[in-house]
Structure formats: C-alpha cells, structure tokens
Amino acid sequence: MVTIGTWNLENLFRPGSEAGPDSDAEYEAKLAALAGTIGEIAPDVLAVQEVGDPEALDDLVGKLDGRWHTALAEPDQRGIRVGFLARSETRGLDQVSEFAKELAPVRVDDDGDTVDSMGRPALRADITADGLELTLLSCHLKSKLLTYPGGRFQPRDEAERARYAVYALNRRAAESATVRDAATELLDGKRPLVVLGDLNDDEHAATTTLLHGPPGSELGTPGFDRPDAGDQARLWNLATLIPEDRRHSRTYNGRPELIDHIMVSHALVRRVGEVTTIDVKAGSVTDNPRDRKGKAGSDHRPVVARLNA
Structure with a gap:
C-alpha cells in the first residue's frame, strides 16, 4: 500500500518574516501541529504548498520520525513555493512555469500588466514507493482570495471587485492549462502519474475539470467501466471517492469547500483504495489571510489517497 497526499501548510516561515509567526512559541506550536498530522497520515510522499523558508521545512522534517527527502520549486513573489516530502529519494525534478504554448499573456491588473508564466512554478518528481514507480506534479494555482492595488484585500467598489475576479x-485558468499541458507531455499510456495540490477551486470548477483531459469516464459515471481511446490521456479526480461528510479541505466564511485535489492517470485509477481528508483544527478563513497570522497548524485539511502497490 502506498500513501500519497497533498497539504497546503499555510505560510511555513520562520519567525521574523512578514508572513511568519511573531514568536518562537507560535512557531514551535505550528511545527508541532503540522508534524502531528503528518505522523497521523504516515505518507510515502506528501505534496506540500506554501513553504516559505526552506529552512522551515527542514525544521518540520526534524520533528518527524524516520528519514525524509525534500524537494522544492522556486518561490513566488510572496516567497512561498510547492514541493514534496518523501520517504524515498526524489528523482527527475523539473519545474513547470512558462504558460503552455499558444496561450497569450494574461492581464493581471487595471494598469494592463501581464504575466506569461505561473506565479508559483509546479514541480515534477519521480519516486519509488513499495515497488510502485510514480511521477508526481505538485501545484498551487492562483488564489481565489482577491488582492487589490496597494496590498488591499477589500475593493474600492463592486466594479473593481468584478474586474480583479476576472484577472x-x-x-x-492559464495556470491550470499549463499544468495540463505538462501532464499531457508526461502521459504515455502507461505512466503512473499523479497531479495534486491546491487548485483553489472545487471539483466542478472549469479550472479544475480542464485538468481531466478528454471528457467521459469520470468516476461514478456509466462511462467509467467502458474503455475508450481517451483513457490514455485522462486524469481522474479522486474527489468523489472522499466520503461526503469529509469532502472538504478548507472552510471559507463558514462554508466547507474542497479546493485541494488528487488526480491520477489510467495506470493508477484501478489501484485507488481509500481517499479521505484529515481533520485539523483550522476554523474558518475570511477574505483577509492576515487574520490567521501566528495560528498553529494550517487552514487546510490534507487530502490523502491509498494506492495498492
């Protein structure tokens, strides 16, 4: 049995940084909460997001039992990045950053500024766990918590809110298409591929479902048991296998939502056993992420899947 998971660690910075805790005591409480949950999961590999200081990830590893290997992508402008914690050595590391071919640069503000690459590069890694060879892509797509000029979290008016929601x-969407393009290049009909991370939208959102590839054969549909030519290019979202009462990875303004996902290729979909989320004491987040500064643990619940080796 191979255990894989994804978890947004929420601003894993050492004390002294703008987004990090204000005291060593808060930092130690955060590390202890994260390490306790990782110990409960007992993953073979865990995709992680919102790692700030690489040294902070080292501190977290120091709280875990056994030997671990880590890998990190380059950070975004806020200093956070995606990566992996794995029991076995990570190989084939490669970043995914520039938008997929044919995608035009995307406008991001009222001044007309554009971007042509992912804000946070995705990271590819190969691992071997219990004899099973896996290729994984860890990603953290653009947040749906909006920010406005000057670092504001509230718009001046509803027109500004609507514009920045579109941006x-x-x-x-462009970032999702870029990850899908990377997955398409990796899929060769037999590769055991896992795409996982914080997609910042639910399982039915267009930015999530475009990662599936060819439509049809989704889990829980009549087409799932009908093989067709599209299977070799598809990714299956494991969201529907999570028990309904646990099908959420964050609570936003009092509403549970599943925004963290695990998707597997055709070579793995029949190997999937239990899929669940892990309880954490996160509370509900608001449109101002500063409200959780210094809190222990994370505002996300880990999503975990067990694969038969």
Whole structure:
C-alpha cells in the first residue's frame, strides 16, 4: 500500500518574516501541529504548498520520525513555493512555469500588466514507493482570495471587485492549462502519474475539470467501466471517492469547500483504495489571510489517497 497526499501548510516561515509567526512559541506550536498530522497520515510522499523558508521545512522534517527527502520549486513573489516530502529519494525534478504554448499573456491588473508564466512554478518528481514507480506534479494555482492595488484585500467598489475576479480567474485558468499541458507531455499510456495540490477551486470548477483531459469516464459515471481511446490521456479526480461528510479541505466564511485535489492517470485509477481528508483544527478563513497570522497548524485539511502497490 502506498500513501500519497497533498497539504497546503499555510505560510511555513520562520519567525521574523512578514508572513511568519511573531514568536518562537507560535512557531514551535505550528511545527508541532503540522508534524502531528503528518505522523497521523504516515505518507510515502506528501505534496506540500506554501513553504516559505526552506529552512522551515527542514525544521518540520526534524520533528518527524524516520528519514525524509525534500524537494522544492522556486518561490513566488510572496516567497512561498510547492514541493514534496518523501520517504524515498526524489528523482527527475523539473519545474513547470512558462504558460503552455499558444496561450497569450494574461492581464493581471487595471494598469494592463501581464504575466506569461505561473506565479508559483509546479514541480515534477519521480519516486519509488513499495515497488510502485510514480511521477508526481505538485501545484498551487492562483488564489481565489482577491488582492487589490496597494496590498488591499477589500475593493474600492463592486466594479473593481468584478474586474480583479476576472484577472484572477483568467490567470488560474492559464495556470491550470499549463499544468495540463505538462501532464499531457508526461502521459504515455502507461505512466503512473499523479497531479495534486491546491487548485483553489472545487471539483466542478472549469479550472479544475480542464485538468481531466478528454471528457467521459469520470468516476461514478456509466462511462467509467467502458474503455475508450481517451483513457490514455485522462486524469481522474479522486474527489468523489472522499466520503461526503469529509469532502472538504478548507472552510471559507463558514462554508466547507474542497479546493485541494488528487488526480491520477489510467495506470493508477484501478489501484485507488481509500481517499479521505484529515481533520485539523483550522476554523474558518475570511477574505483577509492576515487574520490567521501566528495560528498553529494550517487552514487546510490534507487530502490523502491509498494506492495498492
């Protein structure tokens, strides 16, 4: 049995940084909460997001039992990045950053500024776990928590809110298409591929479902048991296998939502056993992420899947 998971660690910075805790005591409480949950999961590999200081990830590893290997992508402008914690050595590391071919640069603000690459590069890694060879892509797409000029989290008016929601949505869509393009290049009909991370939208959103590839054969549909030519290019979202009462990875303004996902290729979909989320004491987040500064643990729940080796 191979255990894989994805978890947004929420601003894993050492004390002293703008987004990090204000005291050593808060930092130690955060590390202890994260390490306790990772110990409960007992993953073979865990995709992680919102790692700030690489040294902070080292501190977290120091709280875990056994030997671990880590790999990190380059950070975004806020200093956070995606990566992996794995029991076995990570190989074939490669970043995914520039937008997929033929995608035009995406406008991001009222000044007309554009971007042509992912804000946070995705990271590819190969691992071997219990004899099973896996290729994984860890990603963290553009947040749906909007920010406005000057670092504001509230718009001046509803017109500004609507515009910046469009900018964010277009950027998240381009990033999703870029990850899908990377997955398409990796899929060769037999590769055991896992795409996982914080997609910042639910399982039915267009920016999530475009990662599936060819439509049809989704889990829980009549087409799932009918093989067709599209299977070799598809990714299956494991969201529907999570028990309904646990099908959420964050609570936003009091509403549970599943924005963290695990998708597997045709070579793995029949190997999937239990899929679930892990309880954490996160509370509900708001449109101001500063409200959780210094809190222990994370505002996300890990999503975990067990694969038969």
